[in-house]
Amino acid sequence: MTLAIIGLVCGFSIVPTDEALASTLRIAPSTTLAPGAPAERVPGQAPAQELLVDATIAAPVVNRESLSATDGLQTLARVGTNEAWAKLVLMFGGWPQTDANLALMLRWMRQENGPPDWWNRNNPLNNGYGSGGGAGLGSYPDLVSAAEYCAKNLQRGYPDIVAGLEAGTSADATAAAIWASPWATSHYGNGSHWSTRPVEIVQAPASAWGL
Known part of the structure; x- marks a missing residue:
């Protein structure tokens, strides 16, 4: 056979x-053949x-890990809310955008200006550094500048607040660091003037963002 x-x-x-x-x-x-060239018979x-391959054989499935990205400056400016500004401060400071950090920033902003006009003077946290107002009554040309100056001011003179933001695990612990700091002369009543209820999300006018 x-x-x-x-x-x-x-x-x-x-x-x-x-x-x-x-x-x-x-x-x-x-033998090496150019692509598409017919095979020649050598004496x-x-x-x-x-090589024949069964057409019913399926191609292997390739698993790809999902990708995620932190919102960028332009995206946050277009969103334009107090939450977006809080994220922008964290982004400029290089701090994690955890739930604890976002809650802390929103509560802090509420104690300074309140949600209805949180963008007042384009200075949500009444920051004196770079705003032309040493007592926090100055203003910035836009909310992006305000976020950058806020992060810089924290990094240059508020190590305990920065440590809390770097950890990003406890809004209460970071709040206590804010009360103990010289950021506000009232020290927020050592916490008695500080609310932990949910903060209303409000969008600022596009002009406040410099758009």
């Missing part, structure tokens, strides 16, 4: 004989080999 020649990708074939079904290994010399060389 004669067996069919089995073509292998690696460039050799096993040819059984009729008499003893013994296999001999024959290495076919490899004395075995025919070109082909």
